[in-house]
Amino acid sequence: MKIDLGDLNAFVTVARARGFRDGARLSGASASGLSEAVSRLEAQLGVRLFNRTTRSVVPTEAGERLLDRLGPALSEVETALDVVNGFRDRPMGTLRLNVPVSAVRLALPAIVPPFLAAYPDIRLEIVADDNFVDVLAAGCDAGIRYDERLEQDMIAVPIGPRVQRMAAAAAPAYLDRHGRPGHPRDLLGHACLRGRFLSGAMPAWEFERDGEVVVVEPTGPLLVSLGTAVDLAVDAAIAGTGIIFLFEDWLRPHLDSGVLEPVLEPWWQSFSGPFLYYPGRRLVPAPLRAFIDFIRST
Structure with a gap:
């Protein structure tokens, strides 16, 4: 069975966002395009992956199990493809950060504009969220939190006012x-x-x-x-x-x-002050490495 990698990515996007519209907003794709990709994937697998109502889109048991196995696998694929970034003059790609509103307001305004000016091929996505979440499960590369809310297995880098x-x-x-x-x-x-x-x-x-x-x-x-x-x-x-x-x-x-x-x-x-944190058990994507180097140098 040959499954399109784009359809798998669409499934993970919708599952994490718990909806086609929110998935489209986070990914930059269209809601109709995500819906078509998920329907195509369900048809190929012969199993329903989501329970859909007018108010919610929730993974079925099969969908949850697929997400548990597929999410880490796709992250590894992205990391593997990101290796070629090391051969470019300038890193490129998307950097997704999960950030509390206080950091959006107090730490990032002095960092984001010069960072994007220094790395024009990087697209930065900021998800403002005051709840502590698993950054990988949320589809983010890293997060910003204060030290009392950091998990022990995370690598933490100071960012913003100390x-x-x-x-x-x-x-x-x-x-x-x-x-x-x-x-x-x-x-x-x-x-x-x-x-x-x-x-x-x-x-x-x-x-x-x-x-x-x-x-x-x-x-x-x-x-x-x-x-x-x-x-x-x-x-x-x-x-x-x-x-x-x-x-x-x-x-x-x-x-x-x-x-x-x-x-x-x-x-x-x-x-x-806050810290940028990310899991230490995986290779660091080039856009995140560039961001880490940038905040360490400022």
Whole structure:
């Protein structure tokens, strides 16, 4: 049985994206083209690979088993073909990165434009995702995360600012009305603007001063999805709705302009910046190697 490699790639793309439209958006192909390729593959194999409804496209048991075996195999094919990149004057190909929204905003703007200028034959795809995922299973070459969320078998390379802080801030008018907290526990009596990950986890607010660490879980009138809706919380803080707790660099323009005022600044906790991470058990594709070399040199 001769199976077209493009049809297999189409199947993996749709299975990982859980849909033809999302698969088309991620791959640059057309949804109709992916559908035709999957139908052709199902016809050749004589088995249904997806259960399709108007709302979802979910792999069947046969589809799941095929994906488990086929995903790593196709990755190895891509890696093998990528070897020829070493014989080119300039690396080419696609580099897919899974990145938290904070890194998209705070780390990548200073890196992406000069990198693409230096490597015009590389196409960079950024998938913004605040959930921790298996980068290979997600169809990505590497990811960016903070050290507490890195797996032990990953290779990690520093990227972006090496020291960051979480900052609390509020509009001066809000603080004039409700008072300025002198200790992190005072936040329990304030309107605080919280965030929650898509997983449902709601991170506590952590402060530190002279070796004393204080963790609080305040309440307030607004809860947003971390990453995707954080700017709404920032706007609400500027409007005087309450106190926000976010990356200092994210809030810095508003702090400098005066529309937000620092809250409990002596208690702001520092932590190490993000890392680019990738599995160490496979050959590094040329576009990823170029990106690693670039961030190490900057």
